[in-house]
Amino acid sequence: MSSIFEGFLSTLEVQEAFGDRRFVAAMLRFEAALARAQARTGLIPESAAKSIIGSCKVELFDVPKLVRDSGRAGSIAVPLVRSLQDAVGLFNPAAVAHTHFGCISQDVVDTAMALVTREALNLISADVEHCIHSLLDLAERHAATPMLARTLMQPASVISFGLKCAGWAAPLVRSRQRMRQVAEQALQLQLGGAVGTLAEMQGHGPEVARLMAEDLGLRAPLGHWQTQRDEWVALGCEFGLLVGSLGKMARDMALMAQFEIAELGEAHEPGRGGSSAMPHKRNPVGAMVALAAAQRAPQRVAALMQAMTQEHERALGHWQVELAEWPQLVMSAHGSARAMAQALSGLRIDTQRMLANLDAVRTSLPADAVATWFNPQLVEHSAGLTRSQVASLRSLLDARHGVAGPGAPAPTESARHQAVAPSLVWPV
Incomplete structure (x- = not known):
């Protein structure tokens, strides 16, 4: 296909x-x-x-x-x-x-669609898992790495890059959890x-x-679901939410990778992200794929929901629309997850540029504004939030995989951060 x-x-x-x-x-x-x-x-x-x-x-x-x-x-x-x-x-x-x-045609087609969707869901889950662990590792490593927060596309205050990564990871953890729960209901026999x-x-x-x-x-199933599409479409909605979360991360990364910002960059590899005309360009291909998916997925999800108004016991046209839209939505979801997993694997992080961008804003402001919005204590506050969020997200992942049972001792703070790289010092 x-x-x-x-x-x-x-x-x-x-x-x-x-x-x-x-x-x-x-x-x-x-x-x-x-x-x-x-x-x-x-x-x-x-x-x-x-x-x-x-x-x-x-x-x-x-x-x-x-x-x-x-x-x-x-x-x-x-x-x-x-x-x-x-x-x-x-x-x-x-x-x-x-x-x-x-049985009838819809019985065999719906069941076959559930079977191939299960296979695709396993592919998506593996790449989302890769994204999550990459982001949590980055969050721990850069828990106290200062960077400029931006609101309404303008400089705002100081946070840490680790907090940014934890913020990218959190919706993926939630999405992974919801997809598993919804898939248990949606991936069912049709008969x-x-x-x-x-x-x-x-x-x-x-x-x-x-x-x-x-x-x-x-x-x-409890019974047939030939025109009862709620559980099936619920899984489609989860694919749409996942694509949106990946697209949000891709948007941030693409903005941070602009030459004028230069805080991040996707890996330089032969045949990846090059320009047919300008050898100096490094196009963020992973972000591009994820953003393209995020533009397409809402229409696919809307089509699934619109097709739910099916006639009586068998649908005329609505079910057929769903069949055409479903694979495209799932393929966009996997394309997005794979693209971001690859982008994170070779992500180039320029902490010095993050610091320079911060200082460019900080030195242009009055002293009272600097004291309020660019106090180094805000970085430590972000670092504490990052470590707390990462610990919570890892606990969710561990609980899902059965790593720690009830009453199991939680890892100590020192053990959790033993392998974390030293944070970049931001001068007062």
């Missing part, structure tokens, strides 16, 4: 996760799980299930043709099921009637049948759903 126009705003891994072949493979996983569950509950013969499962191999299917045919059918599931039935019929004609039994009742499964529907969910590693 790559494009010359937007491939550079995402990553190869997440593009492959939503690629045609990977999605068809996920749909076939649904069909195989359906056959296994229905055989276990006695709905279809075991011999039919074996034939269906044996045919659910993506290499047996002409994926580009399925995609072409989906335009006439209105869903990729229609030509896929037809091709699956043809494949099953070659070896076991009696099993054709049991293929895709009791409703024609009108959500699974009537064709003769009372075995709930057990079939339970077995399928267990097989696929998804949550077993």
